[in-house]
Amino acid sequence: MQRVYSLLVDNTPGVLSRIAGLFSRRGYSIDSITAGVTADPRYTRITIVASGDEQILEQIEKQVRKLEDVIDIKVLEENRSVYRELIMVKIRANASQRSEIISITEIFRAKIVDVEDESVMVELTGAQSKLDAFLKLVNGYEILELARTGITGLSRGSEGVAFID
Structure with missing residues (x-):
């Protein structure tokens, strides 16, 4: 658990x-x-x-x-909190593959943050399940580098917020 x-x-x-x-x-x-x-x-x-x-x-x-x-x-209980994680993925992509990767990126509302002759770097923020689904779709491409931040989160609303003087 x-x-x-x-x-x-x-x-x-x-x-x-x-x-x-x-x-x-x-x-x-x-x-x-x-x-x-x-x-x-x-x-x-x-x-x-x-x-x-x-x-x-x-x-x-x-x-x-x-x-x-x-x-x-x-x-942070799942139903009463918001969790997010960030990944950055560098994917090998020639000119013909780039449009396919851009399409996948758009579906997930990710951002392309760097483009080189042979690679594309994608930034994606969201729940772990969203990030995992994205990685599953780009699995057919060569992932050159991958960085994940880990989960960060806050509880919803203002109840129970620690206020400091």
Whole structure:
């Protein structure tokens, strides 16, 4: 089972390392982790996707909550949250293949961010299922490079938002 956690933490040196270290020390599995400063530069939002049984996932939440830098932790439930991931894919494409790849890109509302003589670079943002479907369609082409950011997300609405003075 997977669970998505949204952490609001102090933006201090080493905070990501301390959180990842807790997972490492306890033997917990991190499927993805993303971090970025919030609208207030004193704080960072970290999104962690973790796997395990119910007991392990509850322990993760309890252990992370105890960390000094952690201000708030929320479980992002799928039906009450919005998740997104970004991929960038460099695909080998000659002139005749380029139009096929552009068509697929348009269907998925992706962006072509770079075109070279023998390749096209595509940027796509969305739910994991959308990204996986895109990758399945371009699987017949040679993928030269692929980068995925991992999931980031927020809960819907304003209920339960951690407001900091």
